[in-house]
Amino acid sequence: MTVDITIVDYGVGNVASIANMIRKTGLSSELSADADVISAAERIILPGVGAFDTAASRLRLSGLGEVVAAKAAAGDRVLGVCLGMQLLLDGSEEGDEPGLGIVPGTVRRFPRTVGEEALRVPHMGWNTVTRQGNADVLPAVLDGDRFYFVHSYYADPSDSSDTMAITDYGVPFASMIRRGNVVGAQFHPEKSHRMGARLLADFGRS
Amino acid sequence: MLSIRPRVIPALLLENDRFVKTRRFEDPQYVGDPVNVLSIFNDLEVDEMLLLDIGAARGAPIQLDYLRRLTTECFVPLAYGGGVSSVEQADRLVREGFEKIVFNTTLLNTPEIVADAVRALGAQAVIAAVDVRAYDGEYRIFGRGGTELSPLRLQEWSRLATEVGAGEIMVTSIDREGTRAGIDLELVREVTRLLPEVPVIAHGGAGTREHLAEPILEAGASAVAAGSQFVMQGGRDSVLINYPSGAQLTALFQEEREHRSVGVEDDAHVDARYEIPGRDLSTTVMCERCITTSDVPGARLDEGPICYYCSLHDELDAQYPTGASSTAAMHAFAERLKRSGEGKKYDCIIGVSGGTDSSYLAHLLVELGVRPLAVHFDNTWNSPVATSNIYAVLDKLGVDLETYVVDNTEYDDIYRSFIEAGVIDIDTPTDIGFMGVLYRAAEKHGIKHIVEGHSFRTEGIAPRGWIYMDGGYIKSVHRQFGTVPMKTYPNLDFLKFLKWSAFSGIERTRPLYWVDYHKEEAKRFLADRYGWEWYGGHHLENRFSAFCHSYFMPKRFGVNFRQIEFSALIRSGQMERQVALERFIAPRYPDPQLIELLKKRLGYDDARFDALMTAPKHTYRDYPTYKKWFERLRPLFWVLMKLNRVPKSFYVKFCRP
Secondary structure, three states: OOOOEEEEOOOOOOHHHHHHHHHHOOOOEEEEOOHHHHHHOOEEEEOOOOOHHHHHHHHHHOOHHHHHHHHHHOOOEEEEEOHHHHOOOOEEOOOOOEOOOOOOEEEEEOOOEEOOEEOOOOEEEEEEOEEOOOOOOOOOOOOOOEEEEEEOEEEEEOOHHHEEEEEEEOEEEEEEEEEOOEEEEOOOHHHOHHHHHHHHHHHHOO | OOOOOOEEEEEEEEEOOEEEEEEOOEEEEEEEOHHHHHHHHHHOOOOOEEEEEHHHHOOOOOOHHHHHHHHOOOOOOEEEEOOOOOHHHHHHHHHOOOOEEEEOHHHHHOHHHHHHHHHHHOHHHEEEEEEEEEEOOEEEEEEOOOOEEOOOOHHHHHHHHHHHOOOEEEEEEOOOOOOOOOOOHHHHHHHHHHOOOOOEEEEOOOOOHHHHHHHHHHHOOOEEEEOHHHHEEOOOOEEOOOOOOHHHHHHHHOOOOOOOOOOOOOOOOOOHHHOEOOOOOOOOOEOOOOOOEOOOOOOOOOOOOOOHHHHHHHHHHHHOOOOHHHHHHHHHHHHHHHHHOOOOOOOEEEEOOOOHHHHHHHHHHHHOOOOEEEEEEEOOOEOHHHHHHHHHHHHHHOOOEEEEEOOHHHHHHHHHHHHHOOOOOOOHHHHHHHHHHHHHHHHHHOOOEEEOOOOHHHHOOOOOOOOOOOHHHHHHHHHHHOOOOOOOOOOOOHHHHHHHHHHOOOEEEOHHHHOOOOHHHHHHHHHHHHOOOOOOOOOOOEHHHHHHHHHHHHHHHOOOOHHHHHHHHHHOOOOOHHHHHHHHHOOEOOOHHHHHHHHHHHOOOHHHHHHHHHOOOOOHHHOOOOHHHHHHOHHHHHHHHHOOOOOHHHHHHHHOO
């Protein structure tokens, strides 16, 4: 039996929750740190929480970063979640390590103030997304859907057509990005109730 | 300014394998089984959950294995607090499915560990928490679960939290915790002023929905956490899981929130693993009036084209005709209740389950000026709809609630005993426990009337061969198969039952018999008036009952209780026979998650579960029960039936051989 979704296990992130939510949607998943398994996978999720440099260097040292980049280049389906999404870009203001460079752009920190007011960072809680075109990918995600966010940095793609959805937290930012078959979500679908389940089911059946 | 909605977080206190509620960090009171409570909150789509192990906070080890069982139940962000004192522990917890780790005592004693955790897991995964109490006229910080005074003042602590780089702050007022007196806004203002750059969770004392909004609208907090409010209801502090409705949150924070649909929806899940094939009618004879078939015990279809249950219905219908005379009878009954309650706080006891019948009956009684005390037997398998419905209806009616929460470990052992006994009536411990709790409440408060929400017009009468129940049955099955001593389960022992029914003068009445009770209309009415929600099927308001009715009985015994319910609805003109027939013969698809939940909760792996589902079958006759006593004392129970001390169905089913 082929597995619907393979989760890249490079020692970073809350992989149990992602696997748990995929099981809830009725799809199958596996955790793998094996380059061959990931290369052959139907669809992969690149998870990640924590610091950019820690994750980027683990990805690089394990050799799995190259595997993910090769799959993206080959047109396979890839979903980056949270820090896993940020890693798809060229780099981050949070650290010095390079990203995977699959989606051109950089990762920026939220401003400390908006107007006169301090902006509390991390952006933490439930917020809505507004789609920006790209209607062919993950059609189950609709304008106004609420997802759970927790992050201090956000993706800023240099090509605006790579922005798939935006969310407002003091500033509007790209909460979802997309380039070909590679998609990234800044929020946590695995912790976003029914809407997150719908997104993962949509990805797993795409 | 921001589009983000403030978070409202249930804070749940874990003590071993039980959830408890404390007051000012003391006197833990048991509130329920963690797996089920978390699952209810999950289905209620709460914003986040916070799990605090109060034992671990005071030095007991972290219960990693047990916590793993809880995280798989959560599809919302989950934080853990209690005894985390190393980066390795925090990392393990994150990998087990917790998004955030709360550091409290460790931050006071060894802040470098918290700084390391921030570096390893990211700031977003670290909550710096502080427990504060007024002491010598100022706010002072206490570590180790509120037991150790820290030399740090709030200002120094804030610098520490900033220095370690925690992504979030939680401030708890020990003085307010569990008091429901409102959040200490002055304290929250002080903390949000000292820490303007990170989100702050305000915790301790939020007793009402309005209290939830105050720290956010008036004190700069980003989120609010509460315990008692979400696990208790009303002035009597009865256990009842609840969470603000979409409308309430909208009103609180003036924000849109999507209406959520919750509940165990029957047959909404097509999963071939658990399919129950459609009913084959070729080998059976069906009643010409309802859909009772000749294989239903006591149907007596060999005696004529109309089943025994139809004639029983007609008999009851003649005895309780609807119309002017029954309205008068209902009013007379209400007057009797009020007279018997003179000089007391309550006129009668009403058992509530969150279902249609008991909700509607509570409404009727209050309309008639009766002051009921609602009593709920929480078997720790409630669905979110059940608790939300009880909350919605009683809150609006202003009816007091008393909840008896059974010990989860003991109760699961009783359930396992029944499943292992190979009998069909595995949910009778709930019926008997409910009855036991109603009698106990009546005795305790000196109340002489128990009213029951049963209606023969909508529920019908369950055949004895399908369901048998008495306290002796529970004792003997548990004695044979159980492993945990039965200590707190409110069983209905024979002598107690005799005392309450014969000597205490407690009457049991089913007032819905006097009402032209129409199920669909009642549901619509309750939804409009009370925001009550339909849970998808009779018996589905409780997860174990839902398992029993949607999977266990049809799959293992070929018994479909809808046949009884639909037949009753046909007789009372509330359902077309053809519609009932079509639904009766269609295949069914129980909720696979319900079955997974049951396996996990009772500790069955797939092999064990499958073995139990196909093991040899037994009936109540294979175990000692009180049946012989009921039969021997038949004349006494006939008198008690005439005195309304036991229902007629009890006499018919239990006292006849």
